[in-house]
Amino acid sequence: MSAHDVDLAIIGAGPAGMAAAATAAQLGLKTVLLDEQKGPGGQIYRSITQPAPADENILGKDYYHGRSLALALKNTSLDYRPGTSVWALDQDLTLSLSGNGQSQRIRPRRLLIATGAQERPVPFPGWTLPGVMTCGAAQILLKSSALVPTQPLILAGSGPLLLLIAAQLHRAGVAIEAILDTTPPRHYLAALKYLPGALRNLPLLAKGAGLLAELRRAGIRRITGVSELRALAGPDGTLGQVRFRQGKKAQTLSATTLLVHQGVVPNVQLSRSLNLSHDWDQLQQCWRPHTDSWGESSLPGLFVAGDGAGIAGALAAEAFGKLAALQIARQLNVISAQQRDQQSQRARRTLNQQRAIRPFLDALYSPAREFLLPADETLVCRCEEVTAGELRRLARDGCPGPNQAKAFCRAGMGPCQGRMCGLTVSQLMADERQVPNSEIGYYQIRSPIKPLRLGELADSAH
Amino acid sequence: MPGASKFERLACASNDWIQVMVEGQPVKVRPGDSAAAALLAAGQSAARTSAVSGDPRAPYCLMGICFECLLEIDGVPNVQGCMVQVADGMNIRRQQGAPVLNDSLAAGVPA
Ligand SMILES: Cc1cc2nc3c(=O)[nH]c(=O)nc-3n(C[C@H](O)[C@H](O)[C@H](O)COP(=O)(O)OP(=O)(O)OC[C@H]3O[C@@H](n4cnc5c(N)ncnc54)[C@H](O)[C@@H]3O)c2cc1C
Ligand code: FES
Numbered sequence: 157m158s159a160h161d162v163d164l165a166i167i168g169a170g171p172a173g174m175a176a177a178a179t180a181a182q183l184g185l186k187t188v189l190l191d192e193q194k195g196p197g198g199q200i201y202r203s204i205t206q207p208a209p210a211d212e213n214i215l216g217k218d219y220y221h222g223r224s225l226a227l228a229l230k231n232t233s234l235d236y237r238p239g240t241s242v243w244a245l246d247q248d249l250t251l252s253l254s255g256n257g258q259s260q261r262i263r264p265r266r267l268l269i270a271t272g273a274q275e276r277p278v279p280f281p282g283w284t285l286p287g288v289m290t291c292g293a294a295q296i297l298l299k300s301s302a303l304v305p306t307q308p309l310i311l312a313g314s315g316p317l318l319l320l321i322a323a324q325l326h327r328a329g330v331a332i333e334a335i336l337d338t339t340p341p342r343h344y345l346a347a348l349k350y351l352p353g354a355l356r357n358l359p360l361l362a363k364g365a366g367l368l369a370e371l372r373r374a375g376i377r378r379i380t381g382v383s384e385l386r387a388l389a390g391p392d393g394t395l396g397q398v399r400f401r402q403g404k405k406a407q408t409l410s411a412t413t414l415l416v417h418q419g420v421v422p423n424v425q426l427s428r429s430l431n432l433s434h435d436w437d438q439l440q441q442c443w444r445p446h447t448d449s450w451g452e453s454s455l456p457g458l459f460v461a462g463d464g465a466g467i468a469g470a471l472a473a474e475a476f477g478k479l480a481a482l483q484i485a486r487q488l489n490v491i492s493a494q495q496r497d498q499q500s501q502r503a504r505r506t507l508n509q510q511r512a513i514r515p516f517l518d519a520l521y522s523p524a525r526e527f528l529l530p531a532d533e534t535l536v537c538r539c540e541e542v543t544a545g546e547l548r549r550l551a552r553d554g555c556p557g558p559n560q561a562k563a564f565c566r567a568g569m570g571p572c573q574g575r576m577c578g579l580t581v582s583q584l585m586a587d588e589r590q591v592p593n594s595e596i597g598y599y600q601i602r603s604p605i606k607p608l609r610l611g612e613l614a615d616s617a618h
Numbered sequence: 619m620p621g622a623s624k625f626e627r628l629a630c631a632s633n634d635w636i637q638v639m640v641e642g643q644p645v646k647v648r649p650g651d652s653a654a655a656a657l658l659a660a661g662q663s664a665a666r667t668s669a670v671s672g673d674p675r676a677p678y679c680l681m682g683i684c685f686e687c688l689l690e691i692d693g694v695p696n697v698q699g700c701m702v703q704v705a706d707g708m709n710i711r712r713q714q715g716a717p718v719l720n721d722s723l724a725a726g727v728p729a
Contacts, residue, residue: 192701194703206650207631208648208650209628209629210630211628275683284673286663287624289679289680292680293677293680293681296680297655298628300650300651300652300655301627301655302627302628302629302630303651303655303658304625305624305626306625306626329628393673394663423683539669539670539685540670570669572685575684576683607697607698
């Protein structure tokens with residue numbers, strides 16, 4: 157099958173994609189919504205149509221807000237296709253999809269990438285040991301399977317999601333041995349200057365304070381100012397102990413599970429594969445595709461909205477998705493500029509309010525240097541087992557950037573296609589060569605960006 | 619490495635269970651589980667071994683990013699276990715040895 161008469165194709169059914177889809181479909185745009193997950197929700201509202209835990213207090217009411225978004229999809233003429241991965245994009249906006257073992261190409265008039273964020277990989281010595289996983293992974297097990305890790309359990313890292321997931325696990329009755337907070341103490345001071353912006357979003361500030369209070373009341377040990385995190389293997393080759401330093405004091409705790417988190421970063425795999433222009437976000441320490449205020453990227457007709465366009469959270473993603481859909485409807489002459497502006501007022505206000513608190517959060521929870529520029533012995537590329545020391549050496553020997561490093565040491569050539577090491581490799585090389593990240597650049601990403609059976613590739617050739 | 623699961627199941631909203639085989643052992647799982655979740659629930663701590671050093675690796679992200687959950691599912695190697703939902707009777711095995719990234723997995727090997 158080839159060209160389709162589609163006005164808008166949306167990749168990703170998280171808050172951004174769901175809000176965009178509902179808005180576009182209501183305006184009469186012929187809309188296709190694609191997501192590789194089996195149900196709508198994206199990351200925050202994962203499994204929202206069938207959450208696994210019986211007790212709704214565990215995930216909390218912000219999670220169940222996603223129900224209204226998923227419901228809104230039902231009442232439209234939308235062509236929603238779960239279980240569908242987008243594995244390639246062409247400059248003319250043609251998408252290559254695969255679902256149920258079959259490949260297909262569609263060429264919509266407009267395209268919206270709403271593929272969200274991934275957790276920032278957290279490289280430190282021992283992070284490849286079984287027993288170490290991300291906080292987000294534990295949350296996925298909770299939402300979709302009602303599975304929780306048993307004790308001794310340690311959480312380590314920095315950021316609001318770390319505290320949220322600690323609270324959710326606690327509400328689920330899971331004993332938490334300790335939360336190791338790696339936020340460098342000087343970040344509190346650095347964040348202060350952004351406090352006025354943060355005060356524009358009191359509900360979110362209050363939520364953060366509430367989580368901290370909840371964890372304190374629960375008597376969970378929170379060790380602050382943690383550095384030199386490392387995971388050590390037990391006799392069976394899986395995680396046995398967690399070692400770290402607080403101030404001058406080195407400590408070791410036993411653990412069977414260590415959940416790590418250092419914030420989330422845009423998932424740039426698709427936008428990179430098209431060579432869209434990307435900006436380095438210094439405060440968020442990550443790349444994001446360049447967009448205008450409606451989400452249109454450097455490629456006309458291609459929009460990016462939600463966390464994939466820069467981290468701002470779920471409510472911002474929902475608002476941004478709506479704004480992108482309105483602008484697309486405007487470009488396709490379904491509504492006038494005036495109608496667009498009228499209908500976008502609330503979403504624009506929400507987006508601005510949600511974004512206002514970001515500089516404060518980003519400054520406070522910016523990853524400590526040891527996770528951005530890990531110690532030499534740390535595996536940076538998990539797939540090909542390339543250490544930070546090796547990458548530093550390459551940079552010192554004159555290797556100009558990540559793509560050349562790839563050729564020398566295979567970093568980024570494994571199955572994850574650089575999703576786990578891309579940011580770290582760029583940052584290590586920029587640091588070693590003393591040039592800005594924007595100059596060092598990022599891996600060249602090639603499609604297919606998702607695993608495909610060869611049979612599917614063959615299908616798509618027809 | 620079979621053994622006591624590091625994961626416990628909370629009370630679930632629905633009471634649907636299906637049966638899959640994990641490393642040849644029957645295991646009751648929930649229809650919403652991914653194959654990677656089923657593996658963890660069954661007490662397997664590692665999904666595969668590293669293609670380079672042979673070290674054990676376990677699911678790290680559960681959202682399709684890290685490729686540490688590569689499994690052999692119903693005889694097909696190199697399947698991303700966290701992206702596949704379980705089905706009744708599914709046969710889930712750990713990825714033995716180095717994953718062969720040729721004819722079964724076309725992505726991930728940038729030209
Ligand atoms: C693991 C994780 C857990 C999180 N939990 C929370 C939380 O509890 N609370 C909170 O406030 N924030 C949470 N966040 C932050 C989160 O990024 C945002 O709050 C919100 O989910 C962003 O919405 P979005 O619509 O931009 O993208 P997402 O919600 O991330 O949705 C993107 C969707 O795109 C799909 N997708 C991606 N690539 C493809 C492709 N190639 N083909 C097809 N489909 C694709 C994904 O399956 C996903 O459903 C979490 C983030 C992560 C990574
Ligand atoms: S656990 Fe990371 S890709 Fe499956």
